[in-house]
Structures are given as C-alpha cells and as structure tokens.
Amino acid sequence: MSSIVKHHVAHHFYDGHQESSSAKLGMWLFLVTEVLLFSGLFVAYTITKTLNPEMWAEASKTLDVTLGTVNTLVLITSSFTVALAVRAAQTNKNGEKNKQIVGLLVFTILCAAAFMVVKYFEYSHKIEVGTVPGSAYSYTGLEGANPHLFYGIYFMMTGLHGIHVLLGMGVLTWITIRAAKGHFYEDYYTPVELGGLYWHLVDLIWIYLFPLLYLV
Amino acid sequence: MATTETLDHAQEVSYLGAKKGIMSWLVTIDHKRIGVMYLASVLATFALGGILALLVRAELWAPNLVAGDELFSADIYNRLFTLHGLVMVFLFIIPSVPAAFGNFVLPLMIGAKDVAFPRLNLASYYVYVIGTVMALYATIAGGVDTGWTFYTPYSASVSGPVVMMVMAAFVLGFSSIFTGLNFIVTIHKMRAPGMTWQRLPLFLWAIYATSIIQVMATPVLGITLCLLAMERAMGIGIFDPALGGDPVLFQHFFWFYSHPAVYIMILPGMGIMSELVTVHARKTIFGYRAIALSSIAIAVISFLVWGHHMFVSGQSVYAGMIFSFLTFLVAIPSAIKVLNWVATLYGGSIQLNAPMLWAMSFLILFTIGGLTGIFLGTLATDVHLHDTYFVVAHFHYVMVGGTVVAFFGALHHWWPKMFGRMYNEFWANVSAVLFFIGFNVTFFPQFIMGSQGMPRRYYNYLEEFEIFHKISTSGTWLIGLSFIIMVVYLVRSLTSGEKASANPWGAKSLEWATQSPPIEHNFHEIPTVTEGPYDFPKAGGK
Numbered sequence: 001m002s003s004i005v006k007h008h009v010a011h012h013f014y015d016g017h018q019e020s021s022s023a024k025l026g027m028w029l030f031l032v033t034e035v036l037l038f039s040g041l042f043v044a045y046t047i048t049k050t051l052n053p054e055m056w057a058e059a060s061k062t063l064d065v066t067l068g069t070v071n072t073l074v075l076i077t078s079s080f081t082v083a084l085a086v087r088a089a090q091t092n093k094n095g096e097k098n099k100q101i102v103g104l105l106v107f108t109i110l111c112a113a114a115f116m117v118v119k120y121f122e123y124s125h126k127i128e129v130g131t132v133p134g135s136a137y138s139y140t141g142l143e144g145a146n147p148h149l150f151y152g153i154y155f156m157m158t159g160l161h162g163i164h165v166l167l168g169m170g171v172l173t174w175i176t177i178r179a180a181k182g183h184f185y186e187d188y189y190t191p192v193e194l195g196g197l198y199w200h201l202v203d204l205i206w207i208y209l210f211p212l213l214y215l216v
Numbered sequence: 217m218a219t220t221e222t223l224d225h226a227q228e229v230s231y232l233g234a235k236k237g238i239m240s241w242l243v244t245i246d247h248k249r250i251g252v253m254y255l256a257s258v259l260a261t262f263a264l265g266g267i268l269a270l271l272v273r274a275e276l277w278a279p280n281l282v283a284g285d286e287l288f289s290a291d292i293y294n295r296l297f298t299l300h301g302l303v304m305v306f307l308f309i310i311p312s313v314p315a316a317f318g319n320f321v322l323p324l325m326i327g328a329k330d331v332a333f334p335r336l337n338l339a340s341y342y343v344y345v346i347g348t349v350m351a352l353y354a355t356i357a358g359g360v361d362t363g364w365t366f367y368t369p370y371s372a373s374v375s376g377p378v379v380m381m382v383m384a385a386f387v388l389g390f391s392s393i394f395t396g397l398n399f400i401v402t403i404h405k406m407r408a409p410g411m412t413w414q415r416l417p418l419f420l421w422a423i424y425a426t427s428i429i430q431v432m433a434t435p436v437l438g439i440t441l442c443l444l445a446m447e448r449a450m451g452i453g454i455f456d457p458a459l460g461g462d463p464v465l466f467q468h469f470f471w472f473y474s475h476p477a478v479y480i481m482i483l484p485g486m487g488i489m490s491e492l493v494t495v496h497a498r499k500t501i502f503g504y505r506a507i508a509l510s511s512i513a514i515a516v517i518s519f520l521v522w523g524h525h526m527f528v529s530g531q532s533v534y535a536g537m538i539f540s541f542l543t544f545l546v547a548i549p550s551a552i553k554v555l556n557w558v559a560t561l562y563g564g565s566i567q568l569n570a571p572m573l574w575a576m577s578f579l580i581l582f583t584i585g586g587l588t589g590i591f592l593g594t595l596a597t598d599v600h601l602h603d604t605y606f607v608v609a610h611f612h613y614v615m616v617g618g619t620v621v622a623f624f625g626a627l628h629h630w631w632p633k634m635f636g637r638m639y640n641e642f643w644a645n646v647s648a649v650l651f652f653i654g655f656n657v658t659f660f661p662q663f664i665m666g667s668q669g670m671p672r673r674y675y676n677y678l679e680e681f682e683i684f685h686k687i688s689t690s691g692t693w694l695i696g697l698s699f700i701i702m703v704v705y706l707v708r709s710l711t712s713g714e715k716a717s718a719n720p721w722g723a724k725s726l727e728w729a730t731q732s733p734p735i736e737h738n739f740h741e742i743p744t745v746t747e748g749p750y751d752f753p754k755a756g757g758k
Contacts, residue, residue, distance in 0.1 A: 011329065012328065012329040012334065012406075014742075018406075021405060022332040022333075022401050022404075022405040022406070025400075025401045025404060025405060026332065026333060026397055026398075026401045029397045029400060029401065029431055030397060032431060032432065033393055033397075033431055033432075033435045034435070036432060036433075036435035037435040037436075037438055037439050039436065039439075040435075040436050040438075040439030040440055040469060041439060041443075043465075043468075043469070044443065044454055044465065047462060047465055048454060048460070048462075051460060051461075051462060052460050133446070133450050133451075133452045134446075134450035134451035134452045134459075135451040136450065146453065146459055146460030148452070148453065148459070149459065149460045149461065152450075152452030152454060153452075153454070156442075156443070156446065156452070160442075
C-alpha cells in the first residue's frame with residue numbers, strides 16, 4: 001500500500017500542468033452550474049416566503065434545530081478532513097501517506113453517512129406527522145394558510161442537497177479506492193482536489209440551507 | 217499562414233477511414249466523429265421539425281368554415297405546433313451549430329488535437345440521444361399541447377405525458393451544459409502556441425460567448441422543469457395561486473433561461489457569418505475586436521432582458537420599462553456586427569458561391585428580424601402585437617433567417633473539410649436562392665396579418681386572413697423543395713463528388729491547414745501560429 005502508481009498524461013495534452021489546470025477550470029465551471037441550479041430554489045424560497053410570511057414563520061418552527069445544528073457540525077468537520085486529505089496527497093512523495101489519505105477520506109465519507117442518517121430520521125418524522133409537500137399534507141397543528149408550501153420548498157431544497165451528498169459519497173469512495181492503490185502523489189492529485197472542491201460546495205450549500213430553513 | 221506540416225505529401229488516412237466498423241463510431245472520442253454524429257442527428261431532427269411545420273401550415277391553408285372540413289382536429293393541431301417548437305428548439309437549434317460544427321472545427325481552429333474532455337464530449341452526445349428518445353416517447357404516448365413554453369397553470373393541470381416531455385428537456389439541458397463547459401475549457405487551455413485571444417477566429421469568440429450562456433442559464437431551466445414536474449406529481453403549489461404560489465414565477469424562471477437561449481441560438485450563427493463574409497470575399501474582417509467583444513456583450517445583456525416576454529403577464533410597469541430599455545441595448549452589439557460584415561464585404565472580391573449566398577440571406581433576413589424586434593421591445597406596440605403572428609414572423613426571421621441560414625452556410629463552407637468532397641455548385645446556388653424566396657413568401661405575410669390582429673397558435677381564423685395564410689402555406693412548399701434539392705446534391709457529393717483540396721476557399725484559419733478530411737490527430741505537429749485568421753492580401757484577390 002505504500003507505493004505509488006505513476007499517472008500518464010492523456011494524449012491530447014502537452015503536459016501534466018495543462019491537463020490538471022484544464023480539469024480544475026472544468027470543475028469550477030461545473031460548480032457554477034451547481035450554484036445556479038440551487039439558485040432557482042433560493043428564488044422560489046424567497047418569493048414563497050414573501051407571499052406567505054406568517055405561515056412561513058410558524059411552519060419553520062416545526063423543524064428540529066438541534067438535529068440541524070448537529071448536521072451542520074458534521075458537514076463542516078467533513079469539509080475539514082477532506083481538505084486535510086488533499087494536503088496529504090499534495091505532500092505524498094513515495095506512497096508513505098497513502099494510508100493517511102485513505103483514512104481521512106473514509107472519515108469524510110462516514111460524516112456524510114452520519115448526515116444522511118440524521119436526515120433520514122428528520123424525513124421519517126415529517127412523513128409520520130404529515131408535514132409533507134402538496135396534496136399529501138395532513139398535519140393539523142399549523143393555522144396559517146397553505147403550510148404545505150413550506151414543506152414543498154423544504155423537501156425540494158434538502159432533497160436536492162441530499163442527492164448531492166449521496167453522489168459525493170460515491171465520488172469520494174471511488175477516490176478512496178484509487179488512493180489505496182497509490183494513484184495520488186505530489187505530481188498528480190487532481191481527482192482528490194476536485195472531489196474536495198465538490199464536497200466543499202455541498203457543505204457550503206448546507207451552510208445556507210440551515211439558517212434559511214431552520215433559523216430564520 | 218501559420219506554419220504547419222507541408223500539404224504536398226500524398227493524402228493520408230483521414231479520420232473517416234482511420235478505424236472501421238459501426239462500433240468505432242459509437243464509442244469514438246474523436247471530436248470530428250462526434251461532430252459528424254451530431255450533424256447527422258440534428259439534420260434528422262430538423263427534417264422531423266420541418267415536416268411538422270409543413271403539416272401545421274397545411275392545416276392553416278383554409279379556415280374551417282364547415283365542420284368536417286379540417287385536415288386535423290384542433291387537439292392534434294395543438295400537439296403539432298407544440299412538437300414543432302420543442303423539436304426545433306431543443307433538438308435542433310440549440311445543439312445545431314455548437315455541437316455539430318463547433319465540435320468539428322473548434323480544436324482544428326485552435327491547433328489542438330481534441331477538446332479538453334473527449335469522454336465528456338461523447339457523454340454529451342449520448343445524453344442528447346437519451347433526451348431525444350424521451351421526447352419522442354412522450355410524443356408517441358399522446359403528445360403535449362402546452363406550447364414549447366410549458367406555461368403554468370395549464371401545463372400543471374392538463375392531462376398527457378407532460379412530465380416525460382419536461383424531463384426530456386431537462387436531460388437535453390445536461391447535454392448542452394457538457395458541450396458548453398468543454399468548449400470554454402478547450403478555448404482557455406488548449407490553444408496552440410501563438411494562438412492568442414486576438415488571433416482567435418471570430419467563430420470561436422461566438423462559440424465562447426454561447427458556451428458561457430449554456431453553462432450559466434441552462435441549470436436554471438433544469439430546476440424550473442424539476443419544480444414543474446413536482447408541481448404535477450405532488451401538487452407542491454409553488455406555481456399555483458390557489459395553493460399560495462405564483463404562476464408568473466414560472467414565466468420568470470422559464471425566460472431567465474429561454475431568453476439567453478435565444479442567444480445560444482443566434483450567437484453561433486453570427487460567428488459563422490464572420491467566417492463566411494471574410495473567406496468568400498477574400499478580405500480581412502472589418503472591426504475584428506468590435507465583433508469579438510460584441511459577442512461577449514450580447515452574452516452579458518442576454519441575462520438582463522427576460523422580462524420583455526412578460527409585458528402583458530402582470531409584471532410591474534416599472535419592471536416593464538427597465539426591461540424594455542435593456543432590450544434596446546441588445547440592438548447595439550447586434551448592429552455592430554451587421555455593419556462590420558457589410559463593411560467587410562465592401563471592396564472585397566465577393567464569390568457568389570453557396571456559402572456567400574447563405575451569408576447574404578442572413579444579412580437581409582436577420583436585419584428584418586432584428587428591426588421587428590424593436591417593435592416588440594417597445595411597451596406600447598407590444599401590447600398590440602403580443603401573441604400575434606407578428607411575433608411568430610419576428611422570431612422565425614431571427615431563428616430561421618438567422619441561425620438556420622447560418623447553419624446551412626456553415627454546412628456548405630465546411631462540407632469539403634468534413635467529408636473531403638465538393639458538391640454541385642449550381643444546384644447549391646439554386647437551393648440557397650429558392651430557400652430565400654420561400655422563406656420570405658412564408659413569413660413576410662405573417663407580419664402583415666399579425667399587425668392586423670391574427671393571433672398566434674389559433675387553429676382557425678377569420679376569412680379576412682385567408683389570402684395571407686394561403687401565401688404563407690405556399691412558401692413552405694418552396695422551402696421544402698429547396699431542402700429536397702439539397703439532400704440530393706449532398707448525397708451525390710458524398711458518393712461521387714469531386715475530391716476537395718486541403719483549402720478549396722483559400723482561407724487562412726487553421727482548420728484549412730490540414731488535409732481534407734483531416735487526419736485522426738488533426739495535425740502531425742502542433743502548429744505555431746504567427747498571423748491572424750483573416751490576414752488576406754490587402755489589395756483583394758489572390
């Protein structure tokens with residue numbers, strides 16, 4: 001496990017630098033599309049909240065702030081460990097840090113899993129009491145008009161984010177397997193870096209979702 | 217001319233013959249082959265959309281005065297025009313120029329071996345195929361009659377496979393994003409030594425601006441369509457006033473993508489124009505920098521004008537005024553381009569060949585389309601003209617008279633490079649002229665009847681409009697005929713056309729510096745660029 005496998009530059013690039021800087025630019029553009037994908041939901045959030053301010057205030061109180069806070073801390077921690085994994089890959093000379101990279105990535109994936117478990121409990125509680133989107137809404141504890149709208153937005157936003165967490169777990173698992181084989185070292189660590197960038201974005205979106213849905 | 221390998225040596229194996237068999241095409245990551253597959257696909261969808269247009273116009277040949285007179289029922293008619301719009305917009309125009317010609321010539325033009333992400337490129341093609349299959353399935357499963365705009369609340373309540381059609385557009389959006397992302401990175405990172413931004417062919421400046429819009433606008437359409445699907449599936453109510461939502465929000469979301477998408481359609485056409493007018497007039501482009509930067513200006517302004525689709529949708533008067541003003545701003549970069557193309561032609565040795573005829577059609581038709589856009593961008597006149605045939609004529613002059621004309625100009629310009637064969641010049645000219653006449657016969661009467669109050673999308677009409685509809689429908693047959701001629705001479709070109717030289721037009725950009733058709737890796741050695749793409753001799757002529 002403590003050796004490295006040399007990376008070969010793809011045939012249409014001059015050198016490794018051109019390859020990695022292309023990949024990085026592509027990743028940043030992809031992150032732009034992700035931000036814009038969520039931006040539609042943020043606009044929908046703002047408009048619906050403005051149209052129904054009292055219902056919104058009442059309905060948002062039904063969310064469990066403790067669980068939300070726990071999840072926020074879990075994700076911030078995972079962002080930190082993925083950053084450490086990138087650093088370890090950058091300074092990995094002959095495979096001596098392969099184990100460290102794998103360990104940090106596995107910890108990150110476990111954090112992501114913990115996040116999803118908490119989300120599962122939150123979702124199943126909502127489904128149980130009937131605070132769900134649209135016509136399936138059956139909860140009677142809220143007095144404002146159309147409280148189902150809040151849960152429509154809540155499930156759309158956290159659902160889309162949850163899908164991104166699951167995709168992130170898949171991507172990080174793939175990177176972990178490659179790291180275990182010694183694919184990443186000081187001259188080639190692009191996938192770890194790009195996977196890390198993606199994971200930071202997933203984290204960042206949650207950092208906006210948490211106050212907007214749970215606290216405001 | 218840039219220094220590249222000498223072209224004297226015998227023809228080498230081209231990208232077409234480098235590998236054999238159907239699988240070598242289906243799993244190829246060569247940008248040229250992917251470009252050719254895209255070209256075949258968009259030509260097929262164009263044929264489908266065209267047939268639907270012929271059917272729509274055929275129904276409108278006469279007003280249905282007596283029951284039983286009609287060619288189709290009103291329901292079928294609504295599905296036909298919806299499908300015509302969806303096929304032409306999502307399956308044809310948006311991928312047409314970037315994905316077919318952009319893929320083929322972009323790496324050649326910058327002296328690269330391929331795009332930055334060849335596998336992503338192939339993925340974008342298959343995502344396009346999946347989206348197309350989904351759209352066709354939705355059509356067979358009953359069709360959709362919402363119009364291509366999917367306006368709520370109708371689209372949220374009507375029965376039919378709306379969700380499948382919406383998801384098809386969602387999937388096609390991914391294909392568009394992949395292509396745009398790939399091109400931006402390729403232009404930034406893959407240029408050959410000496411290929412500075414100031415030496416970038418203007419087609420690529422236009423493709424670059426297009427890609428920025430594709431990457432930044434398409435995700436918003438994606439989430440909008442998701443919300444619409446959820447609206448139908450679960451009744452989440454975001455677009456439904458009865459449930460506390462707002463139907464106009466859908467229009468804002470939709471046009472925040474779909475207005476920039478109009479520039480996804482026209483900017484590549486403008487880029488093609490810049491190539492055609494210089495190469496086929498053998499004259500250096502007039503105002504290179506102005507044309508290049510006006511592409512970027514159009515991309516930026518395109519994000520700020522979506523509200524002009526909603527002047528009568530109940531948005532505030534002040535919003536309407538601001539959107540109207542911003543809409544007028546688009547006229548500036550557009551006019552910069554048109555005037556620079558005309559100035560380029562002035563004093564050039566103009567070859568009246570097929571690409572140039574298509575380019576001249578563009579100049580005339582796009583100018584009419586652009587100027588009638590000013591009528592619609594003005595608040596007071598828009599109230600009168602909104603949702604009439606005037607709008608239909610306007611956007612067909614821009615989208616067909618602009619983009620589609622440029623697309624066929626590009627097809628004739630790059631055909632010898634792509635397939636290494638020339639086509640019959642006489643019949644190509646006949647086809648181009650016939651199209652120009654047929655197009656005007658079809659759409660000019662629509663301006664007149666629109667200004668007199670003929671509403672768009674109507675299945676039936678008053679007798680007063682019959683003469684205009686008859687002229688319009690006859691024009692579509694001329695257009696159809698021009699394309700039948702084109703299919704015949706292009707197929708003949710493929711089977712028995714004269715072999716094309718490496719540079720039949722005497723052009724200066726890099727794609728003409730390799731053989732026709734190009735070798736698999738484009739160039740033997742990465743070329744070093746020392747001159748601009750349009751450095752023709754000053755006096756004109758060879």
